Amino acid sequence: MFNLEEAIDRWKKAMRKSQAVQDGDLAELEGYLRDKIEDLVGQGMSEEEAFKKAEGEFARADRLDADFFRAQTRKPGRRPPWQAPRFIPSLPWNYLKSALRHFNRQRAYSLINIVGLALGLAAFSLGALTAYVGFHYDAFHKNADRIYGVVQILPSGVQGDQHTAVTPGPLAPAFLKEFPEVEEAVRFFPSFQRVVRFETKKFYEDRIYYADSRFLSLFSFDRIAGNMDTALAEPNSVVLTETAAARYFGAADPIGKHLIFVDDQDRVVTGVIKDVPFDSSLGFDFLISLTSYPESRLNSWRTNSSSSFVLLKRGADPRLLEAKLPGFIAKHMSGSPDSPKGLYLLPLTSFFHRPFNLRSHLASNSPVELYIAIAFGFIFLLLVSVNYTSLSIARCLNRIKEVGIRKVVGAGRNELLIQFLGESVFLSFTAWLLSWPIFELLRRAYASLFGEAEGAALSLWKHPPILLLALAVALLVGIVSGLYPAFLLSAVRPVRILKGDLSSGKKGNRARKILVAVQFVIAIFLVLSSIAVRRQFDYLLGLDLGFNRTNVLVVPVSDESRALLGPLQDSLRRQPGIISVGGASYLPVKAGGQTRVLPEGAAAQDAWLMDAFPVDYGFLETMNIGLQAGRYFSPDYADAGQNRFILNAAAVRQLGWAEPVGKTLTVENRTGMVIGVVRDFHFCNLIFRIPPTVLVLSPESNRYLFIKYADSQSASSIRPVVEKLWDIHAPLIPFEAWRLENVFDEAYGDMKKMGLMFGAIGLFTILFSCMGMLGLVSFILNAKTKEIGIRKVLGASANRILRQLMTEFVSLVAIADAIGIAAACWVWSKIFRLYAYSSKIQFGAYLLVALLSLIIVGTAILSKTLSAARQNPVDSLKYE
Amino acid sequence: MISKNLTAASTKPIVLAILRQGENYGYQIIRSVREISGGEHDWSEPMLYPVLKRMEKDGLIKAKWKMVENKRFRRYYRLSELGHAELEKEKTQWLTIHAAFSRLLEVKAESR
Numbered sequence: 001m002f003n004l005e006e007a008i009d010r011w012k013k014a015m016r017k018s019q020a021v022q023d024g025d026l027a028e029l030e031g032y033l034r035d036k037i038e039d040l041v042g043q044g045m046s047e048e049e050a051f052k053k054a055e056g057e058f059a060r061a062d063r064l065d066a067d068f069f070r071a072q073t074r075k076p077g078r079r080p081p082w083q084a085p086r087f088i089p090s091l092p093w094n095y096l097k098s099a100l101r102h103f104n105r106q107r108a109y110s111l112i113n114i115v116g117l118a119l120g121l122a123a124f125s126l127g128a129l130t131a132y133v134g135f136h137y138d139a140f141h142k143n144a145d146r147i148y149g150v151v152q153i154l155p156s157g158v159q160g161d162q163h164t165a166v167t168p169g170p171l172a173p174a175f176l177k178e179f180p181e182v183e184e185a186v187r188f189f190p191s192f193q194r195v196v197r198f199e200t201k202k203f204y205e206d207r208i209y210y211a212d213s214r215f216l217s218l219f220s221f222d223r224i225a226g227n228m229d230t231a232l233a234e235p236n237s238v239v240l241t242e243t244a245a246a247r248y249f250g251a252a253d254p255i256g257k258h259l260i261f262v263d264d265q266d267r268v269v270t271g272v273i274k275d276v277p278f279d280s281s282l283g284f285d286f287l288i289s290l291t292s293y294p295e296s297r298l299n300s301w302r303t304n305s306s307s308s309f310v311l312l313k314r315g316a317d318p319r320l321l322e323a324k325l326p327g328f329i330a331k332h333m334s335g336s337p338d339s340p341k342g343l344y345l346l347p348l349t350s351f352f353h354r355p356f357n358l359r360s361h362l363a364s365n366s367p368v369e370l371y372i373a374i375a376f377g378f379i380f381l382l383l384v385s386v387n388y389t390s391l392s393i394a395r396c397l398n399r400i401k402e403v404g405i406r407k408v409v410g411a412g413r414n415e416l417l418i419q420f421l422g423e424s425v426f427l428s429f430t431a432w433l434l435s436w437p438i439f440e441l442l443r444r445a446y447a448s449l450f451g452e453a454e455g456a457a458l459s460l461w462k463h464p465p466i467l468l469l470a471l472a473v474a475l476l477v478g479i480v481s482g483l484y485p486a487f488l489l490s491a492v493r494p495v496r497i498l499k500g501d502l503s504s505g506k507k508g509n510r511a512r513k514i515l516v517a518v519q520f521v522i523a524i525f526l527v528l529s530s531i532a533v534r535r536q537f538d539y540l541l542g543l544d545l546g547f548n549r550t551n552v553l554v555v556p557v558s559d560e561s562r563a564l565l566g567p568l569q570d571s572l573r574r575q576p577g578i579i580s581v582g583g584a585s586y587l588p589v590k591a592g593g594q595t596r597v598l599p600e601g602a603a604a605q606d607a608w609l610m611d612a613f614p615v616d617y618g619f620l621e622t623m624n625i626g627l628q629a630g631r632y633f634s635p636d637y638a639d640a641g642q643n644r645f646i647l648n649a650a651a652v653r654q655l656g657w658a659e660p661v662g663k664t665l666t667v668e669n670r671t672g673m674v675i676g677v678v679r680d681f682h683f684c685n686l687i688f689r690i691p692p693t694v695l696v697l698s699p700e701s702n703r704y705l706f707i708k709y710a711d712s713q714s715a716s717s718i719r720p721v722v723e724k725l726w727d728i729h730a731p732l733i734p735f736e737a738w739r740l741e742n743v744f745d746e747a748y749g750d751m752k753k754m755g756l757m758f759g760a761i762g763l764f765t766i767l768f769s770c771m772g773m774l775g776l777v778s779f780i781l782n783a784k785t786k787e788i789g790i791r792k793v794l795g796a797s798a799n800r801i802l803r804q805l806m807t808e809f810v811s812l813v814a815i816a817d818a819i820g821i822a823a824a825c826w827v828w829s830k831i832f833r834l835y836a837y838s839s840k841i842q843f844g845a846y847l848l849v850a851l852l853s854l855i856i857v858g859t860a861i862l863s864k865t866l867s868a869a870r871q872n873p874v875d876s877l878k879y880e
Numbered sequence: 881m882i883s884k885n886l887t888a889a890s891t892k893p894i895v896l897a898i899l900r901q902g903e904n905y906g907y908q909i910i911r912s913v914r915e916i917s918g919g920e921h922d923w924s925e926p927m928l929y930p931v932l933k934r935m936e937k938d939g940l941i942k943a944k945w946k947m948v949e950n951k952r953f954r955r956y957y958r959l960s961e962l963g964h965a966e967l968e969k970e971k972t973q974w975l976t977i978h979a980a981f982s983r984l985l986e987v988k989a990e991s992r
Contacts, residue, residue, distance in 0.1 A: 025929070028906065031954045032925045035907035057924050 002048040008033065011055055017409060029058070091415075092422075098402070099423040106395060113391050114427060116768065117477065118434035120384025125435065125470045126442050127377020129458045132466060134370040137279045137352035141220040143311055146183075148318055148345035150175070150308040151358065154609075155341055162609050165307060165346065165360035169298040172212070172308040174332060179324065181316035186212035186219075187306040190361055191288065195558045195734060197260040198248040202734045204556050205244070207285040210293050216273070218311050219282065225255055226271025235291040239271040244285040267292070278453045281352040281362040301332055307361045309348065318345045337607075338596075368831070369754060372533060376761060379529070381473065383522040383765070389481035390515035392424060396485035403489045416490040424482025425475055432474035436460070449753050516809075517816045523765065524820030524853060525827075528846055530762025532828040535845075537755030546681030546690075548624035548708070552740035553718055555705040555726070557583065561733045562702055568729040569618070569705070575721055577713040582619030583702035587743060597694055599655050600664035610651055611693040612667065614701035620646070620678060622708045630661040630676030633697045643672025644697050649680045651692035667694055706740070715739045810858060817850040882920065891923070891931045892940075893970035896963055899941060903958045906932070932957060940966050 012030060015021055021029070033054050040050035103110045138144060150171060154162045169187060176185040188211040196205045216228040216239070224242060231239050238259060245254045254269045261267060267288060276283050290298070298305075312318060325343040333339050351360060353367040403416060411419075439460060447455020460467045557565060565583060572581045595612040620632050628649060631637075645665050652660045663674050680690040709718045719737050726735045745752075824846070882890075898904060898912055906925060913921045935941045940963040948954045959967070 025933075027953065028955045029925065029929065031952065032906045032929075034952060035905070035954070036925075039907065039911075058926055 002046075002051075004037070004047050004051060007048075007051050007055075011058075013410075015058070033058075095419045095422060096426075098419070099426060102395075102399060102402075102423075103427075109391060109395060113388055113395075114431045114434060116384050117388045117428060117431035117474070118438050119768065120381045120388075121432055121435035121470050121474055122438040122442055123384075124377040124381040124473065125439050125460060125466060126446065126458065127373050127380075128466050128469065129460070129463060130446075131370045131374040131377075132463060133279060133454075133457050134373075135353065135367070136349065138281055138348050140277060140279065141348065143218070143220070144348055146312045146314065146316075147218065147348040148310055148312065149348060149351060149360070149362075150310065151344050151346050152304070152340040153342040153344070154338065161341065163355070163358045164304065165351075165358060165362070166304045167306055167308045168301045168304055168333070169306050170301055170332070172306070172310070174328070175308070175310055178328065179321055181312050181321050182310045183313045184214050184218050184311035185308065186215045186310075187290070187308045188212060188215055188287075188361075189306045190284075194261055196248070196286070198257065201248050203247060204558065204734065204736055205285060206556075207283060209284045209287055210290050211287045212290050215287065216271075218309065221276065222274040224272040224274055225253070226269075228271060228273075231271035232287060232289040233291070234270070235289055236265065236267045237270040237289045237292075238267040239273060239287040240269060241273055241275045241285045243275050245269075245272050261288075265292070278451065279457065281364060283363055302336065302338070310345070318347075321345065372831070376526075376529070376758075379522065379526055380761075380765065383519065383526055384768075385477045385481070386515060386519045386522060388428075388477060389484070390519060392427075392481045393485050393515065396420070396489060399489065413490045417486045420486035420489060421479065421482045424486070425478035428474045428478030428481070429471075432471050435470065435474075446757075449757060513812060517812050520813055520816030520853065521820045521823070524817055524849065525824050526765045527762060527849055528821065528824035529828065530758050530765060531845055531849070532824065532832075533758040534755055534762060536832060537752070537758065541752060541755070543682070546625060546679055549740045549744055551709050551711065551713075552622065553707040553709065553715060553722065553737050554587065554740050554743060555707065555722065555735070555737045557702050557705055558733060561730045562700065564730045564733075565616075565699070565702060565705065568725060569616075571725045571729065572707060572722065573618075575725075577710050577718060577721070579708045579710055580618055580622040581705065581707050582622035583616030583699060583705050584619045585614040585698075585701045585703050587704055595668050595694070597651075598666040599657075600666075608654060608692070610654075611691045613693050613695045614698040615695050616697070616699040616702050619706060620695070622706045623681075624708075625681050626679045628677045628679055630674070632676060633695075637675075643667070643670040644675050645672055646676040646678055646695040647674055648678050648690070648693040648695070650690050651694060652677055654692045665694070667696060670696075806858065806862075810854060813854055817853055821846050821850060887921070887923075887927075891928070892935065893967070893974060894921075895928075895931065895935065896940065896959065896967040896970060899957060899959045899963065900967060903956050905954050905956050909957075935963075938962075 008030065011033070012026060015026055015029065036054040036057070037047070037050040040053060041047060045053070141147060149165050150167050151163055151165045152167055154164060166189075167187075172185040172187040175182050188209050191208040191210055194205060194208060195202055196208075211232055213230075213233040215232055216223075226239065231237060240248075240254060248254070248259065249257060254272055257269050258266050259269060312321070322344050329340055329343060346354065346358075351362045352364055354360065354364055356364070356366065406416065443455055443458050446458065460470075569581045569583070572578055595610060596607045597610045598607045615633070617633050617635055620627070630646070633644060633646065645667060647655075647660055647665075657663060660674050660677050664671060665674055666672075678695070682690055707718070707722060709715075715737075722737060723735050726733075894913060895909060898909055904912070906928065910923050910925065910928060913923055932941070932943075936943055936957075939960060941957045942960050943955055943957050945953045946956050
């Protein structure tokens with residue numbers, strides 16, 4: 001049955017949707033409609049037909065609007081402002097405007113939200129990129145996925161197996177000959193520090209390697225000059241890096257020129273390559289052709305001297321090759337107590353982060369720091385996301401009225417969901433865009449701290465997966481943070497809202513509280529974490545290394561100058577201002593090789609593997625390494641010529657000797673007596689424990705001279721003194737001297753930078769958390785203003801309100817703090833156990849931070865509540 | 881069919897003229913126009929109503945709600961002082977154009 005009134009009502013509802021029709025208009029239009037219907041009915045039509053005809057006159061509602069507008073407007077040709085631009089569908093346009101309007105209404109909070117999320121995304125991207133680059137060292141080689149290094153498993157008696165990637169010389173050629181899967185095999189090993197000369201220029205070089213002729217084909221180092229296939233073929237050829245070449249030849253072409261190496265070996269430059277990139281664990285400045293090397297050492301299966309790397313054919317399975325290796329060992333390497341128990345292949349890309357007890361010529365580092373970087377990026381992002389979510393939710397509650405109206409004019413639940421979800425995603429997408437310039441800023445800071453090359457490698461454009469990952473994260477955050485308010489708002493009852501009942505119920509409140517709590521937990525955790533890490537680094541850097549590093553000058557010694565050291569040292573000792581002089585084989589930042597040590601009475605297979613440290617007289621005294629038993633090496637006791645050893649405390653502990661002095665030891669093939677025990681001292685990376693070490697007296701292995709000078713002197717005053725004496729005793733040999741402290745600074749530079757970085761992160765986190773927290777709390781309090789007003793009206797005093805609010809929030813924060821502290825303590829104690837040495841967790845500091853957070857929140861609440869409580873309740877109630 | 885521009889331009893003067901004859905309302909105005917033009921001018925309410933609003937805004941016409949048949953309201957329009965003056969102005973303009981146009985066409989007819 002056709003009901004005219006209902007039809008007209010429907011028509012009215014539809015008309016209301018039009019943007020230009022105001023209430024007064026609609027009444028008149030309705031009047032016109034009725035007039036027409038009346039007329040048509042009078043002419044004989046049915047009500048239904050009349051209605052349809054009358055309605056048809058208004059059919060083009062959108063044109064109606066435009067016509068109305070054009071009639072009203074002064075400017076010709078204008079498009080009504082509510083209409084979307086020609087090519088954009090109108091409902092999304094409306095959503096967009098609504099979103100922008102909402103953003104504008106609370107510009108400060110909205111901005112904090114977006115900028116915060118952008119920051120989080122940028123930090124996360126940086127962390128992810130750093131980790132990615134860090135885990136992909138050596139990946140720049142073209143064939144990186146097919147390159148493997150050969151690793152031996154050596155028996156070492158009681159200690160357990162020793163894995164080493166230093167192998168016998170003939171191994172690589174044998175691999176190439178006997179295994180068809182091997183396309184290419186090269187070997188290389190470092191040469192000891194030596195002097196290199198060209199005409200008048202002479203320098204100490206310590207990055208010299210001997211390398212196979214196929215080295216430059218297997219590995220991919222960018223060529224600048226020369227033929228890479230033949231450069232290392234002939235004996236006595238050498239390939240230089242760009243910087244090394246510039247050092248000797250300036251801008252001139254080095255090819256064909258001759259460099260003189262320490263043993264008066266004349267080598268011709270056959271190639272120049274670009275400097276080795278920072279993400280290569282292979283570091284060198286000079287490559288000398290292997291054919292220049294004496295055959296005898298190269299061909300011995302008994303001496304482990306070379307790094308051996310193989311390139312497998314495409315499609316070859318390394319495991320199949322590994323299965324053949326026991327046979328290989330039996331054929332070439334068996335029959336001695338030193339024989340390897342096994343051989344295996346380690347991918348080139350796994351070398352940098354190899355287990356720390358796997359010896360190799362290649363550089364390595366602990367991946368722990370990378371994990372920390374990722375973790376920080378991730379947690380920071382989490383913090384930011386939670387902040388973003390809670391603030392979004394809080395802001396959304398202001399839009400309840402808008403939702404009510406939309407529902408009245410016919411928006412369905414789905415449409416509302418889409419609107420709010422879409423809005424949230426749109427905002428997070430904008431945050432993602434904003435994170436690009438922020439990321440760039442962070443990257444610049446990183447580059448200035450860690451080096452240009454490292455910084456340049458962290459480009460998002462070079463690693464699109466990370467860029468997209470950040471986008472995915474942003475969208476995820478947008479969706480997750482939009483879901484809750486979307487559901488909450490779309491479920492709201494319009495009538496209740498418009499009548500003024502704006503409370504969102506208990507559910508909304510609880511969610512808000514949980515979010516604030518979660519945010520606090522994460523923030524506290526992050527702040528405490530950065531404090532913990534910073535302290536750890538400070539601790540490591542300030543650790544007592546067991547020797548004295550101040551007031552020591554280090555002079556490098558070459559093979560040529562070694563013989564002249566004796567008289568030089570004597571002259572030096574006679575100088576006033578110089579306290580003592582000593583020599584050693586290694587600088588105290590990198591350990592040397594390991595050696596087999598047999599205590600007296602032990603069988604051959606019970607040998608230990610210990611670090612061997614060749615030193616000269618005077619070294620231990622110069623370095624102030626404390627003596628625990630026995631005596632130092634001394635010429636007075638005719639130690640020279642005898643085999644005399646000093647052990648460090650760790651060695652004694654391992655051997656289990658109560659009275660080490662006087663016992664006999666066989667080190668390598670030399671048997672001799674232990675004459676003293678010194679305390680442990682650090683000569684390698686602080687991450688590892690001090691290894692058991694045997695100090696061997698061997699002045700013939702000196703490579704560095706250590707000169708300790710008095711406090712009254714300085715490095716700059718002592719240096720010329722030493723130089724003058726050097727010129728007297730060793731005139732033809734270049735003189736160089738460094739402060740020992742500088743050597744340390746360089747070696748631990750990275751660690752210092754990390755410490756700096758974590759300090760910055762911590763500070764940043766604190767600031768951000770404070771800001772986010774304040775924002776959230778003040779926002780929530782704003783919403784409570786009405787409640788405060790009502791309470792005031794009902795008679796509550798400002799104090800009562802204050803107390804109530806405080807307890808509510810403070811208890812929340814206290815719980816959150818407790819959780820955060822507990823989490824931080826647990827996590828970091830676990831992580832720091834990975835380091836050999838770690839600082840204890842300082843509860844005092846943690847409590848301080850917790851207290852600080854409480855103070856901050858308390859202050860925020862106090863200020864806001866006081867202002868709200870003091871307000872005239874009428875104003876508060878009017879506030880909407 | 882009259883062109884849109886011409887329809888738009890002529891709406892105001894026609895409405896003024898109709899209202900000069902007395903008070904009137906929307907539907908009736910449209911009916912009158914249809915009758916007078918013999919069906920040539922077929923205005924629609926969406927077209928007319930904005931014009932009425934504009935004219936009211938400009939002060940040319942005055943509007944009033946009146947109750948009809950004791951159940952609903954209807955809006956009646958009448959000319960104001962300003963409206964009368966405006967009508968005179970429009971009349972002059974249209975007649976001037978008409979005169980010029982007629983003379984041109986007569987001359988052409990003669991010269992044919």
